[in-house]
Amino acid sequence: MLERIRIVLIGTSHPGNIGGTARAMHNMGLSDLALVAPRCEPLTADTVSRASGADHIVHGARTVETLEQAVTDCTLVVGASARSRTLPWPMITPRELGDRLPAELAAPDARVALVFGREDSGLTNAELQRCHAHVHIPTNPDFSSLNLAAAVQVLAYECRQAWLEPSAMEAPPSQPLASHEELEHYFEHLERALIAIGFHDPATPRQLMARLRRFTLRARPERMELNILRGILTATEQQAERRRDDD
Amino acid sequence: MLERIRIVLIGTSHPGNIGGTARAMHNMGLSDLALVAPRCEPLTADTVSRASGADHIVHGARTVETLEQAVTDCTLVVGASARSRTLPWPMITPRELGDRLPAELAAPDARVALVFGREDSGLTNAELQRCHAHVHIPTNPDFSSLNLAAAVQVLAYECRQAWLEPSAMEAPPSQPLASHEELEHYFEHLERALIAIGFHDPATPRQLMARLRRFTLRARPERMELNILRGILTATEQQAERRRDDD
Structure with missing residues (x-):
């Protein structure tokens, strides 16, 4: 399931955030990264340093010019967003996203894209309107702007949770209890x-x-x-x- | 509730991780940071850059020499850990941690510490044994080492989730717990x-x-x-x- 979840970064400015995204993805078992019109050189020393061993994900990333090209084969496109602006759009929480994933990815050719915008300005309205739904990470209203790699970390974590959930976590190896x-x-x-x-x-x-x-x-x-x-x-x-x- | 959750970082080596931790905390509405024997200058340009506006949390952090001093008033101490090593210890998931928090923090003087170890070697066995429970963030077994600030981000996110949508779990303990x-x-x-x-x-x-x-x-x-x-x-x-x- 996880191999069919794509992380799409649009117009990223800082190579370190691309590296941090790669690390967060690999930590959670995701591997499919697409970069849309990055505003920096994606692979720098900063990328490699923040990737901390996950830079193969950046090497394997596809770089394209438009969001369209990045998600053309996807059956569900979800944009990370602050609260919706001009136009109300289906808005889900990260947990709800996770809850939906197993069903969304049940078909073998289904593919989900999670789309993240620019560090300074997020996704444009045109980009948001290309998404099936928006996912909003609940944050402190006084300080709501998450670091890009941190936002990827939270959603990737929910993806992995959703994948693990059926089996849940193993109980700690337990010794026989006293009778x-x-x-x-x-x-x-x-x-x-x-x-x-x-x-x-x-x-x-x-x-x-x-x-x-x-x-x-x-x-x-x-x-x-x-x-x-x-x-x-x-x-x-x-x-x-x-x-x-x-x- | 969130103001009575303390993030404790032990032996941190990179100021950027302290800044990233502050940002993750402030994003999720946490504010109580303790630094135990940091192995770097906590407040550098790197800290401020990664904190991205949350450096007041680092300014307000208490710096102490030992884990004891950092958690002396806490009623629940949870250590972030990879799978337990020599001695199995109660192990919970981040979600289970969140589920427990509202009841744990029901008493007005209850206080929870979430303890994070060194970037290179985590928590020592002695430190782990001072914790009531260990929390393990489920990760890719082939690449399990999360960035420190990313680990804080995931647990802080679960804290906020628990605060926003408390699951009606156990009733609060009737008597005051031992500190x-x-x-x-x-x-x-x-x-x-x-x-x-x-x-x-x-x-x-x-x-x-x-x-x-x-x-x-x-x-x-x-x-x-x-x-x-x-x-x-x-x-x-x-x-x-x-x-x-x-x-």
Whole structure:
């Protein structure tokens, strides 16, 4: 899916932003970059430095003269935009864009373009009107202008999220959890140890054991962790016993 | 809510990344920046250029020597991390982080720190073990190293999303949670007590403290619960001391 998402940069002025875009794309598994009438030399030392190992994406980029040429084979064209100006246009959030992508790209020849405008002036109205929809990254209204590569980063991140979503993220490699029985043995052991060190008096329980249960259960202890805790209890009891023997 | 989310950068080498971080933060409505032992002059022409109007955030940043100092008042500390290494730790996605924030920040004195490591080597294991959870930005496994400011951009974006559209998740914790500082005092106390009862030998630590940290942080202890646990430690130490006195 990700290989059929194209990032289109129009009239970019700073090679560093092209490099930063390449890095953000490669980080998120995108590879198709098109440059429309760049206003700088796309491949400079700045590009390579900001690309940080992803400059093959800039080498592979297609450079064309018009937005038309960059998106001619695309089935969905979405323009990154501040809030729509003169003409209201379908406006989606980055999250909604991500939500739409799997269906949009279900057909094997479907292709999506995400179009980003100039650093200083964004996309023209004519360009915005060539898009099926506009995507607006929600920003602080007092400081809404994102760096170009940062805007690509956010949308590329949502693309990757949408691609990963079915499988979600792997859970952290988890060890076997303690069974109910093991937990109950632990709580019995804990209570004995607390009595032995004189911290707990079953005659005046003050909800102590209930509080310790709630705390412990909330952590969903692994079997191995419970073994450590029981080892601590045994060492504690040995101190208390030897103390009694010495009396 | 957003004003109580702190971005913590540890050992940053490039002023441009500090500027880029400030811009990403301000774009998303965050303002609280802490720099831990930066390995560069934080405020240079590069900073101001990349900040693009958000350099007041760098001017207002607190510079400290250790992670401890940067997060001492925080109730939730989340470290940005690649996949966990030696010790598995609770790992969440940026989206899950966002989902948790409204509940985490419901109490007026709650404060969340998002911690980012060095450009070249990330966070150390010791730093990672001071975090309640790690957040992993899903990236292309072949090219997983995000630019620092880009990583901040993605998490700050999720923070803003969570603020704009809070998902009605867990109810806020009923009791005040222990602060980072209180937790660290507890872990120091725990280690002393385990040494006193002969269960722990710092010369051969076998990850004991790391495992106990992970277990305890996973439960998100309330302040009151931590007081109980410290009471138990004090009682345990008294046994061990009296035992020594008797010898």
